[in-house]
Amino acid sequence: MKSNHHSPPSILLKFFRWFCDPNLVEDIEGDMVERFEKRIENKGHKKARRLFVRDVFQLLRPGIIKSFSGHQKLNQIDMLKHNLLISFRSFMRYKSAFLINLIGLSSGLACTLFIYLWVQDERGIDKFHTNDANLYQVITHHEESGAIRTQDDTQGILAEALEKEVPEIEMALQSTPAFWFGDMPLTIGDKTIKAPGKFVDKRYFEMFTFPLIDGTAESVLASKESIVLSESLAKSLFNTTEGLIGKTLHWQLLNMERTYQIGGVFEDVPANSTETFDFVMSYEVFSDIVGDGMQWGNYNALTYVTLKPNVDVDHLNEKLAPFVKNKVSWSNVTPSLRPYSDKYLYSKYENGVQAGGRIEYVKLFSIISIIILIIACINFMNLSTAKASRKAKEVGVKKAIGAQRKTLIFQYMEESFLMTFVAIVLAIGLVLLFLPQFNDLTNKQISLVFDTNLVKALGAVLVITGFIAGSYPALYLSGLNSITALKGKMKSSIAELWARKGLVVFQFTISIILIVSVLIVHKQIDFVQNKNLGYEKENLVLFANEGKVATNHDAFIDRVKALPGVVNASSTAHTIINGGSTTTGLTWEGQNPEIETSFGNISVFHDFIETLGVEVIAGRSFSNELVSDSSKLILNEKAIEVIGMTDPVGKMVNLWGQDMQIIGVVKDFHFQSLHETVTPMFFKLDPSFLTNIVVRIEAGQERTVVDRIESVYKEYNPDFDFNFTFLDQDYAQQYASERRISTLSRCFGGIAIIISCLGLFGLAAFTAERKSKEIGVRKALGASSVSIVRLLSNEFNKMVGLAVLIALPLSYYLISGWLEGFAYQIDLKVWYFLGAGAAALFIAWLTVGLQTFKAAKINPSQSLRSE
């Protein structure tokens, strides 16, 4: 036989046999092989092979390729075609039902898709670090006043000790959060730009994946004099990112300043990072600033660790628990590790135990998306079964000529899958259309990328939705008795009626629960934002104490106070709304040594209490005249309550080993997030470390007064931009994410209700159509339109009424659970629930009423004419 050398490439032959029409395959293959053999003799082996390849590809043409329907005509394929045709015809014939289904399903799917994208984005936050699986943040649990408080802040010296003493830890490092310092001025030549920055360990870029454009992770922060800039900061300072290493720039914070050398440039921090910063400096500099404050009782860093492979974290946490207490016996602190990427979604701790956080919203929206999808599926199920009478003849004929139940089930499944597929395509279109608005609403940069995950999710949604939506009609219609079906006497069984009604009730129950929830979430968030904080948050201007202002602080404050339109001015080390430093260093006589209490520690300048407008209820405020006031404290009511003093003014307490006299008590006011109740705090007069200047101005002329303050500021800091904020805006900003959630839930709740109403609309239209003869007879006998509307809408009223009865107690139960998470809650008023129920009833009436009214208006001669 011939050697392998002389036979044509077998893979190509196989390919040819696969695509070629089986009728032609033998002689064409023969022709090709014959040609190949002849060419080997005439033109040589190589050329023959090449020409053979050409021959095969020239055969790829219609007429040679086998037809897609297969060689033998398969029955299944014909049935598939037939079913598709039937579905298509029924879509065309009953356009309104088709449109209701399509609009309902596609908007439901679009919501689901949006929520999927949002959830994926939320879950992806902070996950981009390459060693994400081994990256942990150390958090600390503090036992205080009988409860455990959890915070991210750790001791600045913790990281070094962990890395040295715990073998499971590969690397431990510390950094400061960027928000501690606000925007710091950086100066090059006469150009000054303020940007957020932080102090980090020199191996920061080895642990975290913030890719460097210039410089290496090992070397960028090697020197204490190094600063690393983000790409955009480098561009705005130098108009380039290249060749910057070694250039110097000038940095300022309060009254400190340094000259730094640029060690490298990193790519801008991506949007899915919780930490945003534009430059980093060596933590050693911060250590120098803090000086002997680096102790086991002070919390001046965030600590991050990477673990060695295959370390059991739970086990390690147990081992770490006494770590700090072993160092200093008086400590009340238990450190533990939390996966770094859990910081965003699992940030809430109650009594030292993880208690959710943003993940609750993620779960909530996932549930809402499923509910919306179910509501849309129910529409499809209801309308298809309601229209069963139209299909009954078809089913009867098919059964009579021998169709199996299986075939019919398959047919209706196919219809629902086709419907779902069209709806998904439409939903993708809707998502693409509304993505910009959605991004505005959620403050994200989500884009629709068809990666494998999305395709898988879409496939799953197609299968599940198609199956749920198709299951009931498929099983119900295929189960019809062929004789009764052919007679056309479709008597709806009681069970079927119940099922349909049950589904409507279910739909509306869910919609009402959504209305109630949306209403109360909105009220609660409104309440939180407008709550009386214990001071007037309006007309307070905040800006940083920086540059020459910081060095000439007292004079600057006096200048500002003298401006017309300024009511008062002062400064503080506190952020007022975000919280600030706390200390357990306050002790008093008769204190239970077992219980440590942490006090809010607010360093202030003169007149701060007056500027903020906090009410002094006993004693006095700090005085401008008395120098000795630096050894005096002012406490809030809560602090007095915790200490357990009666008549506290004039009594002594001990702060960091120094005796301090209480000179006044202020009414409780909020200096933290409203998720937390007011905690004990004290004011301390401390002009040495004041980060923020606060100015109260007269209402009504904000712009001119701020301009005046700016011109004074510019006298001190001519190169700086004057960046100020109004406290009430900052405050609103703090609740921005809650507000977004509220808006988002309102949108989705609205869509759920619209989809439910669409279903009701379809059902009402169908009932009206079926009863058209009855209506005709009634009208001919003298019934009024109103009585007919009443007749037709009665059934729906009962269903929606029942839904209201079920939904209200259920929603009360659910919503009171949600409210428990807030320290300050609104009172649940009866009208919230009654209002939501009434709204649902009203909407249902409106939808049904429109249809029935139309039916009642028809001239009876039209409906009675046929037959």
Add this chain to the structure above:
Amino acid sequence: MGKNHLGEFEEIVMLTVAILHGEAYGVAIIEEMESRLNRTVSIGSLQVVLKRLEQKGYVSSEFGEATNIRGGKRKRFFTLTNLGKGLLKTSRDQRLSLWDAAPDYALKAISI
């Protein structure tokens, strides 16, 4: 002519089948056409035309005996049907009548 219109390539293929008379199979037809007409023909284009001609009923085909060459595959021999023969004849007659009708001077190439 009406329906029974032959394309140029179809006509050539049918004539080649006639030339080979009983020995007309894929490769033979291609080689005959390539040698006589000096044009390259791919297997694909030929087979498509043959299939179409067979569907129209101008040619018929039958398998020959399997041989040792060409990978043991049988040849499919094509022959003209009576319909095909008649069509070719009509086609030629029509051409000739057209030739006859055209005046000589109109077809004479100018000054070459």
